[in-house]
Amino acid sequence: LLPSFLGKVNDKGLPNNALLALSVIAILIGSVFSFTELAGLISAGTLIAFIIVSLGVYALRPREGKDIQEPGFKMPFYPVLPALAALGSGFIFYELDNQAKIYAFGWFALGLVIYAVYGAKHSKLSQN
Known part of the structure; x- marks a missing residue:
């Protein structure tokens, strides 16, 4: 896009x-922004991404052998490890200072608005 x-x-x-x-x-x-604010924002964003990736394993694993013939990786200790990874990252995110969480959710909301406004207009699906 x-x-x-x-x-x-x-x-x-x-x-x-x-x-x-x-x-x-x-x-x-x-x-x-100050270095401290940016460090908190980067930490929050990285943790959110890791939580999403960890939970995404649950959506991909049942597709193995169906529409994903040869998976690019194997998740060891499935289904326990993805849950532990998401919970651990969630705990670390929870322990971040409130300013980092507010900035992270603000950037997330801004990204959604930009995606909705710009993406709807420039999407190849909308041009069909």
């Missing part, structure tokens, strides 16, 4: 336009 100029790569295969755009965004965000 991103603009096509961000996907262009140079002759070495590097997406210079995307790197430049992300660098500018990172500089702007880094100039507004």
